[in-house]
Every structure is written in structure tokens, then in C-alpha cells.
Amino acid sequence: MKDSPTDTETNIEYHEKRDLPNNWDDPHRAALEDNPETPGKLTLSVLLSALFLGTSFTGPIIFGFILITPILVQLSEKIGGETIDFWIPSGWGAAAAVGFSIAGRLSDIFGRRYVILFGQLLTIVGGAIAGTAKSMNQLIAGEVILGASIGTVSVAYAGLSEILPNKYRGMGLAWTEFNLASWSIPGTLLANAMISDATWRIMFWIAIGYGTFSLIGTFFVYFPPSHPRADGKTKWQEFKELDFIGAFLFVTGLAVFLYGLNSGGSTYPWEAAGTLAPLILGLAVFLGAFLYDFIVPKDPLFPWYLFKNFREFSSLIVLVFVAGMVFFTAAALNAQTILYLHTSDPIKIGIYSIPSGVGQLVGGVIIPALVHYIRHVQYQLTFAVFMQTLFFGLAALITPTNLNWLMAVQFLAMLPFGWITLNCYTAASLNVPQRDLGVAIGLIGTFRSLGGAIGSVIFSSIFDQTATKQVARRIAEGAGNAGVSADSIPGLVASAKLTLLGVPGLGSPLTNVPTSVFEESVTAARYGYAYGLRITWLVSIPFGVIATLCAMAVRDPSKYFTNHVEVHLKDKVGGKVKAGGQRP
Incomplete structure (x- = not known):
């Protein structure tokens, strides 16, 4: 969408007038005027900070969500709680949404460093609680803490963006996604191997390891300068003004x-x-x-002065909300689709899920890293959202007989999520003033996780309720036509469902049900689940249409991909301060 001469510059006004420098109050002027001919050399402190900030996300996202959600069905068989296991993705997403919204504003007050360190500590605590869980309730509690962890650690998105030249912000964010995508490719395979051949608790021990690694590294190398306080308020005064009621x-x-x-x-x-x-x-x-x-x-958590700017900010919130709805739902349903429609072999489930991880690698790492070369961010977002809507809609065509189509749709539908999310972070970081960058990035994360939490409940409820009715109806019709008595049908339905989960020999006890009828009932159950998935993905299409229209309205920030660096770290590694480093 082409900008008119009158709206080329963004004016995101603050609710208070503050005597602040232009590079704090106007991101566009800073990007264009403070623009060296060549990008500055990346110092050791910047490189090491990027390393540890980028790995902060791996523990709570990969091992707290991506690996655990594909094995929810099998996990509930081991520790119980199949009626409440939906709170693992929903609780994780809701806690992340809350963490995002609060941590962003706290980082604008107290600085990024201490908020990020606290989030990394939460990864360790959440991993310990989940890894020692003896019940579904304890596991959910650990997952909620891990969700709060990623919500808090998300401040690192702002931290990475502001220490790199504008043109390389996409690369910095792509580094965070690389740490995730490299695990996502074999993620379902690893999760199924752990739960079948070892123990699912391993994933939480690895999460603790990542949390410890990133916490220690960040503690010793990441020292951003303090935020200016031109209004004379102390940090404690600003903290007291936070919106606790909201x-x-x-x-x-x-x-x-x-x-x-x-x-x-x-x-x-x-x-x-x-x-x-x-x-x-x-x-x-x-x-x-x-x-x-x-x-x-x-000092609101959800500032109206940001929300009222639709093209620069609010449109991005809609995009990540819808992207989160379908992505986090698919993260759980992809493996269940293979389980219910094709095989209960955990290794095969993992292998058939690899295209999903490859799609996340391409869409979350390769394309966002090239955003400053491709430019035209609004067109990228429009195409990515359209692609996501199209292929999740086409997932409705998946049946028990087209495994190749299932794998292709996994790749094509999961690819746009990282592309959409990171481009939204990049666009916000270039359009929102530095004073509000923490809260703006936090709000994008809030609505991404909020979409995931709400979407997981909505779509999983649609799938569960539709599939349950369809499986029972299809088995009852087929068995009734074959002469099976009505009294035997509830047991036949239960046995067919458990057979899909890999429980062997369930047809033998049904002495009044012929083997051929039992096998037909298992097939009928597969098609019942396929119908539930079809309805689920068709329901996602209207949300995607709305998001596509919003993507078309996003203001393109491409001209601000300059050599400007917003924040210069104190050049301090291992407690030793070198000369220079802090921005005037």
C-alpha cells in the first residue's frame, strides 16, 4: 500500500509531553539522520549478548511447548488428566500473554537486563516443577511458569533490535528463531522417542540447561545503558504508577x-x-x-496512544493474534492428525512431522533474515498471511489415504508463522519510538500468545466435540448394518479409539463382533477424526481473511532499514569495563 505525501512520517504521540532527545522520541528521524555510511563494527559484547539473548527462548518455547504438545494424548495416558490436558497449551499461552504485557513496560522502566534475567530464572524454576511432575496438575503449573518465562524473556526481542543496526534487525531476530527451528525439525520425533523409549522428563531437564546457560551468559555480558529520565521521575515512582488494576x-x-x-x-x-x-x-x-x-x-499496560495508530501498530497486533491462533493449535494437532489418521508408531509420527519443522526454519529464519534485502514489508506480510490462510484451509482436505498431502500442507501452512511474527516485530521496532519499544514489543507478544491461548481452546474444542460425535455415529452405523447389537456398540467405539492410540489386541475380547467389522470400525474412526479436523480448519478461514485485509494496511517501514543503531552497549564483559560504549 503506497503512502501519500501527507502520511509518510509516523506521529505516535505520548500522553505526556516530555523533553526527550529526538532519537528517543522519533524513530524515523533518528533512522534517517543518524545514519552512518557504513554499519558500525559489531563489538564482542554485542555478539555475545546476541548469543545469550537468542538462546533464552529455546527452553520455554521448544521444551516447554513445541515438544510437549504433540504428545499430550500419550502423556495423559501415563499421568492421567486427559480432561484437563488442554490447559498445557492454553495455560502456557495465557501466562505468556500476561508476561509479555507486563514485562515490556517494566523493561522500559528498569531496563532490559534485569527483566530478561528474571525471565531466564523462571525457565529454570518452571522446568524443575514440570520435570518432577507426578500429576497433570503439577505439569500444568510448571507449564504456566514456563509460559510466564517466555513472556518475560520476550523483552530480548527489543534488546536485540536496539543493539543492532536497523538494517540487520531482521537478522538478529532470525537468530532467535534459528535456535527454535533447529529443534523444531526433529521436535516431534524427539518427543515421541522420549515418551516411548526413555522419559518425557528429559525435555524439561534440557530446558533447565538452556535457562542456566542463557542466564549466566546474559549476567556477564549484557549491559545496556540506563534509559533517560528527563521527567525527573525515579524508577520507583514510575513503578508505583504501573497499572496493577488493569x-x-x-x-x-x-x-x-x-x-x-x-x-x-x-x-x-x-x-x-x-x-x-x-x-x-x-x-x-x-x-x-x-x-x-x-x-x-x-502509565497503562495497553496505551491508547499506540493502539490508535492502526497502520503502524494495531494492524500488527491483529496479524500476530490470528497467526498465533492457528499456529499454536496446529502445533498440537499436527501430531494428533498423524496418530488418528495414519499410525500410532511414535517414530513414524516424528518422521512424518519433519516438514512442519522445515517450514518453520524457512519461514522463521531464512526469509526474515533477508527482510532488509527484500523490503516491501507490507507486501511480505500480506502474502504470508494469505499463504497461511490458504494452506490451513486446504488442510481440510486431509484424509487417512493422502499422507503425502498431509506432509505438504504441514510445510506450507507452518512456514508463514515465523515470517509474520518476526516481520511484525521488525516493523514495530522501526515505527515505534524507543521510549515505548519495550511495551510495543511486549504487546505484540501478548496478542500472539493470547491468540494461541484462545485458538487452542476454540479449535481443540471444535475438533474434540465434532470428532467424538462423528466417530461414534460412523461406527454405530457400520456396526448396526453388520448386525452388531446396540449393547455392544459403546464397547466397540472405545476399543476402536484405543486401537488408534496403539493399544493392541482390543478386538479379541469383543466375541460378538467379527474381526472384519472391528477393522471397519477402526477405519470409520479414522474418517470420523478426519471430519473433525476438516471442520476445525474450515473455521479458521474467516480469521485469516480478516488478517489478510489488515496486512494490506500495514505501513511499510523499508526506508528506515539504515545503519542507525539505537542503543550502544556498555562494552563490559565478565565485569571488566572498557573505555567507551555508552551512547551520549
Whole structure:
């Protein structure tokens, strides 16, 4: 979308007038005027900071989410809790959303360093709780802490962006994604191998290792300069002005709303008070958090002066919300699709899931690293969102007989997520003033995780409820036509489902059911699950259409891919300070 002469420059106004330098208050002027002919040399402190900040994400994302979600069905068979295991992806996503929203603003007050270190510590704590879990409830508690960890560590997105030249911000963010994608490729294979041949707890021990590595490294090498305080306020004064009421409303409303979504059609009928009350109350409180934040607090978590700029900021929030909805749902459903439609062999499930990880590598690492060469960010986003919408919609065509199509769709549908997310981070970092970069990056992460939490509940509920009805109906019809008595059908349905999970010899005890009928019932169950997946992915299409329209409206920040560096680290490694390093 071409900018008119009158709207070339962005004006994101703050709710208070502050006597701040231009490079703090106007990212565009700084990018164009403070633009050396050649990019500055990357110092040792910058390179090491990028190393440790980039690896901070691996523990809570890969081992706290990507590896655990494909084995939820098998895991609930081992430790119980199959009726509440949905809280692993939903709790992780909700906690991440809360962490993103709070950590971003805290980092703008206290600086990035201490917030990131706290997030890395949470990785260690969450990994220890989850790794020693004896019940699903304890595992969910550990996952919630790991979600809060990634929400807090996400401040590193802002930290990486501001220490690199503008033109290389995409490369810096691609480095974080490389640490994730290199594990995502064999992720499902590793997870299934762990749970079948070793122990699933290994993934949480590795998460602890990553958390420890990044925490120690960050502690010794990452020393960003203090933020200016031209208004004379101390950090404690700014902390006291934080919007704690808005945070409480946000957390409470989200938790109650997610509970209501999951209750509908399972615990209670959709029209029952047990479903409608938490849905309506939770949504009202959740939306009330934003309304309150826009009007009342001095230092809001959700600043209206950012949200009102649709092309520079709010449109990006819509994109990551929808991308998070479908990606985090697919992270769990991809492996379940292979399990229910094709095979219960854990190694084969892992091998058939490899295209998903390869797609994440291409879309999350290679393309975003070249964003400053490709430019035209709004066209990239439009194409990526359209591609995601198209191929998740085409996932509705997956059946038990087209495994090759399933693998192709995995690659093509999962590829755009990192492309969309990192380009949104990059665009925000170039369009939002440095004073608000932490809260802006945090809000993008908030809505990405929020989309994941809500999407996981909505789409998993649609799949579970649709598939359950379809499997029972198809088996009952086939068995009834074959002369099986009505009393035997519930046991036949249960046996067919467990057979898909890999439990052997379940047809033998059904003495009044011929072997051929049992085998046909297993096939009918596969098609029942395929129908549930079809409806689930068709429902995702309208969300993708809305996101595509928003992507077309994004303001292109390409001309700000310059050699400007926003923040110069104190050149301090291992506690030894060298001369220079801090920005004037």
C-alpha cells in the first residue's frame, strides 16, 4: 500500500509531553539522520549478548511447548488428566500473554537486563516443577511458569533490535528463531522417542540447561545503558504508577473466559449457565481491562496512544493474534492428525512431522533474515498471511489415504508463522519510538500468545466435540448394518479409539463382533477424526481473511532499514569495563 505525501512520517504521540532527545522520541528521524555510511563494527559484547539473548527462548518455547504438545494424548495416558490436558497449551499461552504485557513496560522502566534475567530464572524454576511432575496438575503449573518465562524473556526481542543496526534487525531476530527451528525439525520425533523409549522428563531437564546457560551468559555480558529520565521521575515512582488494576482485570478476565470456552459442549451444554456465565463475565472483564487502560491510569499496560495508530501498530497486533491462533493449535494437532489418521508408531509420527519443522526454519529464519534485502514489508506480510490462510484451509482436505498431502500442507501452512511474527516485530521496532519499544514489543507478544491461548481452546474444542460425535455415529452405523447389537456398540467405539492410540489386541475380547467389522470400525474412526479436523480448519478461514485485509494496511517501514543503531552497549564483559560504549 503506497503512502501519500501527507502520511509518510509516523506521529505516535505520548500522553505526556516530555523533553526527550529526538532519537528517543522519533524513530524515523533518528533512522534517517543518524545514519552512518557504513554499519558500525559489531563489538564482542554485542555478539555475545546476541548469543545469550537468542538462546533464552529455546527452553520455554521448544521444551516447554513445541515438544510437549504433540504428545499430550500419550502423556495423559501415563499421568492421567486427559480432561484437563488442554490447559498445557492454553495455560502456557495465557501466562505468556500476561508476561509479555507486563514485562515490556517494566523493561522500559528498569531496563532490559534485569527483566530478561528474571525471565531466564523462571525457565529454570518452571522446568524443575514440570520435570518432577507426578500429576497433570503439577505439569500444568510448571507449564504456566514456563509460559510466564517466555513472556518475560520476550523483552530480548527489543534488546536485540536496539543493539543492532536497523538494517540487520531482521537478522538478529532470525537468530532467535534459528535456535527454535533447529529443534523444531526433529521436535516431534524427539518427543515421541522420549515418551516411548526413555522419559518425557528429559525435555524439561534440557530446558533447565538452556535457562542456566542463557542466564549466566546474559549476567556477564549484557549491559545496556540506563534509559533517560528527563521527567525527573525515579524508577520507583514510575513503578508505583504501573497499572496493577488493569493487569488484574486482564488476567482474571482471560482465565474466566478460557474456562468458559472449554466448558462449552464438554462440561456443560453451550446454552447452559455454567458455560454462558464465565464466557460473558470473562469477556466483559477482559474487554474492560482495555477500556479502563485507555482512560484511567497514568502509565497503562495497553496505551491508547499506540493502539490508535492502526497502520503502524494495531494492524500488527491483529496479524500476530490470528497467526498465533492457528499456529499454536496446529502445533498440537499436527501430531494428533498423524496418530488418528495414519499410525500410532511414535517414530513414524516424528518422521512424518519433519516438514512442519522445515517450514518453520524457512519461514522463521531464512526469509526474515533477508527482510532488509527484500523490503516491501507490507507486501511480505500480506502474502504470508494469505499463504497461511490458504494452506490451513486446504488442510481440510486431509484424509487417512493422502499422507503425502498431509506432509505438504504441514510445510506450507507452518512456514508463514515465523515470517509474520518476526516481520511484525521488525516493523514495530522501526515505527515505534524507543521510549515505548519495550511495551510495543511486549504487546505484540501478548496478542500472539493470547491468540494461541484462545485458538487452542476454540479449535481443540471444535475438533474434540465434532470428532467424538462423528466417530461414534460412523461406527454405530457400520456396526448396526453388520448386525452388531446396540449393547455392544459403546464397547466397540472405545476399543476402536484405543486401537488408534496403539493399544493392541482390543478386538479379541469383543466375541460378538467379527474381526472384519472391528477393522471397519477402526477405519470409520479414522474418517470420523478426519471430519473433525476438516471442520476445525474450515473455521479458521474467516480469521485469516480478516488478517489478510489488515496486512494490506500495514505501513511499510523499508526506508528506515539504515545503519542507525539505537542503543550502544556498555562494552563490559565478565565485569571488566572498557573505555567507551555508552551512547551520549
